[in-house]
Amino acid sequence: MKCVFEKGTLGDVTMLKNRNFVLWSAFAAIISMGVFWNAVGEELSKENSDNNQSPKKSQTDKDKKVDDKSKDEKPKKDATTESKSSSSARKFNPLSYDEERVIIHKGTERPFTGEYTDNKEPGTYVCRRCNAPLYHSKDKFESHCGWPSFDDEIKDAVKRVPDLDGERIEIICKNCGGHLGHVFHGEFLTKKNTRHCVNSLSMKFYAEGKTLPAVVK
């Protein structure tokens, strides 16, 4: 620097240039730091929003499920249906709007409104979507809960999965993954101490002696 000073005007110009250079360098460094921290900040906020998504989603799912009137809800892909990659290739029975709301979107029909709640005829209940036999009439009992109730299922017909509410056990058709209802234990309503609480809309009843439809596999 001293050397530059002694060169007089030329030195001053050089010094000025040097000073400008230093200032610009500092400025550039500050800008770079700003860009860097901005990038870090964006990454962090992205991470946070990712983390928040799941709980928010499950909360939404829960709300939708509780609300029986949520008829406008868009079809939500549930894990059980989605996991069956072959589902879309299979030709299931066509479903009405309400049946789809219950079977595909895990809705619940209003209590005491289902066509099979009080049905006492002997026969078999099959899945409304894929025709898989689910329950026998001999296992149906009067629970007064407002939905058809069974204390046993046909062997290997029903799959139990944790409900999105984190409390109940959801039951689905093992063949097609369609939603049936929930299963409860420990209510001491029957000797088997089990209550399959099933939506009428999830099933189709075939009276004894009638030929059961072919299962869509």
Ligand SMILES: [Zn+2]
């Ligand atoms: Zn089914």
